[in-house]
Amino acid sequence: MPALTYDILKQDETTHARVGRVTTPHGSFDTPAFMPVGTQGTVKGLTPDQVRTTGSQIILGNTYHLMLRPGSELIARHAGLQQWTRWQGPMLTDSGGFQVFSLAEMNKITDAGVRFKSHLDGAMIDLPPERSMQVQHELGADIIMAFDDCPPASNTFPGDAAAYAQRVRVANERTLLWLERCIKTHHDSGRDQQQALFPIVQGGTDLDQRDWCIDRVCAFDSPGYAIGGVAVGESPELIHAIVEHTAPKLPVDKPRYLMGVGYERDIVAAVRAGVDMFDCVLPTRNGRKGYAFGQRGVVKLRNASHKDDAGPIEPGCDCAACGGGYSRSYLHHLFKAGEMLGCNLVSLHNLRHFQRLMLDIRAAIAHNAWSSLAEDWPVAGLG
Numbered sequence: 001m002p003a004l005t006y007d008i009l010k011q012d013e014t015t016h017a018r019v020g021r022v023t024t025p026h027g028s029f030d031t032p033a034f035m036p037v038g039t040q041g042t043v044k045g046l047t048p049d050q051v052r053t054t055g056s057q058i059i060l061g062n063t064y065h066l067m068l069r070p071g072s073e074l075i076a077r078h079a080g081l082q083q084w085t086r087w088q089g090p091m092l093t094d095s096g097g098f099q100v101f102s103l104a105e106m107n108k109i110t111d112a113g114v115r116f117k118s119h120l121d122g123a124m125i126d127l128p129p130e131r132s133m134q135v136q137h138e139l140g141a142d143i144i145m146a147f148d149d150c151p152p153a154s155n156t157f158p159g160d161a162a163a164y165a166q167r168v169r170v171a172n173e174r175t176l177l178w179l180e181r182c183i184k185t186h187h188d189s190g191r192d193q194q195q196a197l198f199p200i201v202q203g204g205t206d207l208d209q210r211d212w213c214i215d216r217v218c219a220f221d222s223p224g225y226a227i228g229g230v231a232v233g234e235s236p237e238l239i240h241a242i243v244e245h246t247a248p249k250l251p252v253d254k255p256r257y258l259m260g261v262g263y264e265r266d267i268v269a270a271v272r273a274g275v276d277m278f279d280c281v282l283p284t285r286n287g288r289k290g291y292a293f294g295q296r297g298v299v300k301l302r303n304a305s306h307k308d309d310a311g312p313i314e315p316g317c318d319c320a321a322c323g324g325g326y327s328r329s330y331l332h333h334l335f336k337a338g339e340m341l342g343c344n345l346v347s348l349h350n351l352r353h354f355q356r357l358m359l360d361i362r363a364a365i366a367h368n369a370w371s372s373l374a375e376d377w378p379v380a381g382l383g
Contacts, residue, residue, distance in 0.1 A: 004143065004196035004223040006031075006255045006276075012365045016248050016274030019365045022058075022224075022255055024090045024142035025194060026082055029057035031255060031276040032361055034267070034354045035092060036283065040065050041075075041085050043351075044284050045344050048087040053320065054348060055355035058090040060279045063135050063145075064099035067127075068120055072138035080140025092143040092279070094259070095132045095200075098150050098228075109149065111177055129178040133185040141195065145226060146182040148200040149174040153233035168204040172213045175202045183220060196223035198257060204229055205238060207245050214249050224255040227275070231260030240269045247273040264293075264357055265381040268373070271361055283354055287347030290335040294353070296378050299328070301346065306332040319352035321345040 003025065010019040020031040036043045036051055039062040043051050051059065061081050066072060078084040082091055100107055100114050107116035113128030132147040149171040151157075157164045179199050186197045199217045203210035218225065227246050230239050243258060247270065250256050255276045261267065262280035270278070283293065290301040292313045299306075299313055309328035313321055321331065326345055334342030357377060364373040374382035 001193065002196075002223065003191075003193055004255075006224070006253065008253070010366045012272075012370075013368050014370075015272040017271045017361075017365045018274065018276070019362050020255070020276060022090070022276075024196070026088065026090045026142050027057075029090050030358075030362060032267075032271045032358055033058060033277050034358050035060045035277065035279040036351055037062070037279055037281045038085070038087070039281070040069075041081065043347075045288065045340070045347055046284070046351075048085065050320070050344075050348060051087070051351065052089075054351035055359065056351060058092060058142075059087055061085075061091060061093045061139060061141060062099065063093050063096035063132065063139065066093075066139060067096060067135045068118055068125075072135040076138035076140070080138075082140065090143070091141040092257075093136050093139050093141040093145065095145040095147040096127060096135070097132070097147050098260075100127060101150055101152075102232075109174075111174060113147075113178075129181040130185045133182050133189070137186075137189055137191055137195065143196050143198060143224070144186075146175075146179045146197060146199045148178060148202055148228060150202060150229045150232065151204050154205045156233045164204070165206065165209075168202075168206050168209050171202050171204070172209055175200065175213065176216050179217065179220070198222060198224045198226045200226045200228040200259070201246060201250070202229050203242075203246075205234065205242065207242070210242065210246050211249070214246065218249075218251060222254070224257060224277075225250045226257040226259055228259045230258065231262060231280075236263070236266060239266055243270045243275065244273045247275050250274075264354075264377065264379045267354075267357065268361065268377075268380040268382060271365075283350035284347045287350045288343040290331075290342065290346060291350075292331075292346050292353075293350050294379070295376060301328060301331045301342075302335050303332075313346070313349050314353070317349065317352065317356070319349040321349040 005023045008018050008020045035058050037060045100116050129147040136144040151167050151171040201213045203213045257277035258270050258275045292299040294314045306328040
């Protein structure tokens with residue numbers, strides 16, 4: 001059996017959107033799928049059982065952080081990330097590259113790989129593509145990502161347009177070079193039947209460079225493909241334009257993963273373009289701040305307007321907070337008092353919010369009913 005299979009169950013009649021199912025050694029998940037992020041080997045503040053109650057079927061782990069602490073070798077000794085964390089379903093790990101570029105205090109990028117200073121103890125660490133593969137093999141996730149060079153957003157790049165174009169070209173060439181090394185390392189490891197390796201399409205905001213990368217990355221027959229470099233500071237309009245250009249050009253019979261995206265409007269636009277998988281830290285990160293996602297917008301539970309509000313976060317929501325009868329008034333109190341239960345309940349609500357969105361998206365595709373999605377989810381921007 002291959003490490004991953006993908007079945008398209010329904011194709012929308014008017015868009016590139018589709019409903020499917022991905023099967024891995026640790027089980028299956030429905031697509032379009034939203035993956036909660038477990039950066040440090042945990043979806044912050046929640047148990048695996050709590051995460052499952054939100055309808056989440058697959059979660060993400062972070063190679064950079066787990067490599068630094070506690071170390072992938074230790075996790076391998078404990079039978080891999082799923083067994084160690086008690087998450088028994090499908091799991092994906094990123095390559096660590098994005099965190100090296102965005103978090104490392106100092107990094108040096110060459111064709112050989114990346115050298116960076118650990119944010120934990122200042123130690124200098126080398127991370128070539130082969131090491132990224134080794135770490136992900138030891139973590140043992142079902143889906144692993146190729147090591148890639150992710151250029152910054154054009155509006156944050158410290159240089160002129162010509163310099164940015166050159167940076168994107170170099171990133172594309174390096175991404176392809178590193179991909180070849182990742183594929184060889186993965187194949188030589190003998191783990192092709194246990195872990196599915198996804199290449200990543202880069203290209204920044206340059207659509208011609210996106211096409212250049214698509215052509216070369218898709219020349220490799222991979223179990224799935226990812227779109228990277230679109231959640232690094234661009235406007236929603238630019239994100240949509242890049243994804244709408246890129247996603248339909250990826251192989252139609254393989255799952256497509258948009259990395260790091262996030263808000264409801266971006267997810268819905270990407271689904272219409274043919275994307276199947278998403279991840280983002282927003283649900284739990286914002287939940288810990290008292291920001292609750294709703295079908296009509298964000299509810300800021302710390303605001304005084306909720307102090308005496310007996311209603312739930314979202315009428316009709318079946319999450320542990322809303323379905324459990326917890327009022328906005330009580331949640332407001334928890335955040336004002338600094339009680340951890342508030343973070344827990346709102347994080348659960350936010351994860352359930354995104355899983356309810358995915359359920360309704362899948363239903364809209366299955367029944368060709370985008371109009372009902374627009375009516376029920378004004379926050380998705382379909383109206």
